[in-house]
Amino acid sequence: MLAAAARQGRESDSILMLTADRQIDRRILLQADSLGKAGWRVTILAMKDDDTGRRDDSRVVRVSGGGSGGLEERVADGYRRLAGWLPMNGSVMRTLKRLAWRFVVDQETFHARLYSDAASRFTPQVVVAHDLPMLPVASQVARACAARLVYDSHELYSEQEFSARERKRWAEIEARYIGHCDAVMTINESIAHELRCRHALHRVHVISNAERATGAPPRSRRFHQRFGLPATCKLLLFQGGLSENRNLQVLVQGMRHVTNPDVALVILGDGALQQRLMRDARSLPGAQRVFFHPAVPQCELLAHTGAADAGVIPYQATCLNNHFCTPNKLFEFIAAGIPILGSDLPEIRSMITGRGIGLVGDMSSPRATASLIDDLFADEARLSAWRDNLQQVRRTVCWEAEEGKLIAIYEALR
DSSP states (O other), X not given: OHHHHHHHHSOTTEEEEEEOOSSOOHHHHXXXXXXXXXXXXXXXXXXXXXXXXXXXXXTEEEOOOTTOOOHHHHHHHHXXXXXXXXXXXXXXXXXXXXXXXXXXXXXXXHHHHXXXXXXXXXXXXXXXXXXXXXXXXXXXXXXXXXXXXXXXXXXXXXXXXXXXXXXXXXXXXXXXXXXXXXXXXXXXXXXXXXXHHHHTOSOOEEOOOOOOOOOOOOOOOHHHHXXXXXXTOEEEEEESOOOGGGOHHHHHHHGGXXXXXXXXXXXXXXXXXXXXXXXXXXXXXXXXXXXXXXXXXXXXXXXXXXXXXXXXXXOOOSSHHHHTOOOHHHHHHHHHTOOEEEEOXXXXXXXXXXXXXXXXXXXXXXXXXXXXXXXXXXXXXXXXXXXXXXXXXXXXXXXHHHHHHHHXXXXXXX
């Protein structure tokens, strides 16, 4: 009877998405847009955020502790303050998070206690856990209102650069709840295979982090103009957060060994690692070859991306999650139509070399990285062929191709 009452009271064609984000991930916003067009009413319940510039989306509801000062709220507020001046994935922050999970709060109940009051105000037809930390509370909310439960695993969460104890705990949490989900999806086939095998799942849907297939941004020289670079200069672009686990110091140090004098590196993004990277860049001999541009709003990103000659993804397989990664920037480079230089990781290799849109190789050391950068720009005819291939690839590797698959998953849950 309680389940029947819950079903009667829930809002039809409504979706409640739960995320630990403060700055809402592009993947979540694209899904919300597509599902909204398909007739669903989407609410995104997200972390408290002090940045008033990120409060312009009426679909986003922020969790608030209401000033109760509970343990979880105090920990979340402390983390938010520390994240402003410590590298998010640096050794200090990782140590603090590890100590907090072990001695202060519980990984399974932390977000449930932060989110449960706010989530209880909604009676959706579908509840979505965007990544593993939200799965316990999403399961709790779905059970309370007899809603369908969807798990969108944005990465192989339990296989990040955690301690062995943390990895084991996250794996246990995932195993406890994933079997209760009505649908499970993730970002690429490698992670889908891992989830199927680990949890004996019949099906894990793959919805990639592709960008919209809007017209390719016009080629521009905005970086050349901003940094006073000659028109002959070839620009290699890294864009995204400047955090410890992205091999950025090796990338910057690699510019010391690049033999082509007409190549420069532009780093577009913000983060606590920025000052250290700037110090490394200033130590390079000869003319400055590394330039820093602040992060730009998502709506302006592709226009900046298209001003580069190529994009770079220097990530290393420091954990199984990184080994299988397909970061947003991979699809942003494709959408902007610029060739890509990437580390030789399976999903990145499949996308880049499998479609003939760039080069992959060893980026584990500065000299190896420099050799790849020189190789990337060594053959103008090959660069032109990659750009030509990208014109076709960007029409097939796009959000419009993923949108139909996404809507079909949710239509089956109506």
